[in-house]
Amino acid sequence: MWKCHYCGSxxxxxxxxxxxxxxxxxxxxCGRFNEIMNEIGTESAGAQAGIGPAx
Ligand SMILES: [Zn+2]
Numbered sequence: 001m002w003k004c005h006y007c008g009s010x011x012x013x014x015x016x017x018x019x020x021x022x023x024x025x026x027x028x029x030c031g032r033f034n035e036i037m038n039e040i041g042t043e044s045a046g047a048q049a050g051i052g053p054a055x
Pocket of ligand 1: 004005006007008009025026027030031032
């Protein structure tokens, strides 16, 4: 079962669009988006997360 990475709640809602997929936490005090990394290209994923090289 899914569990929120931030608060540990199991109350979540799946969310997915063309370049983002994960679970949206429904806990009132949290509400964060938990991105689920699939086997997509690591380059774009890193850039999205802001871990890329600083310009
Ligand atoms: Zn949460």
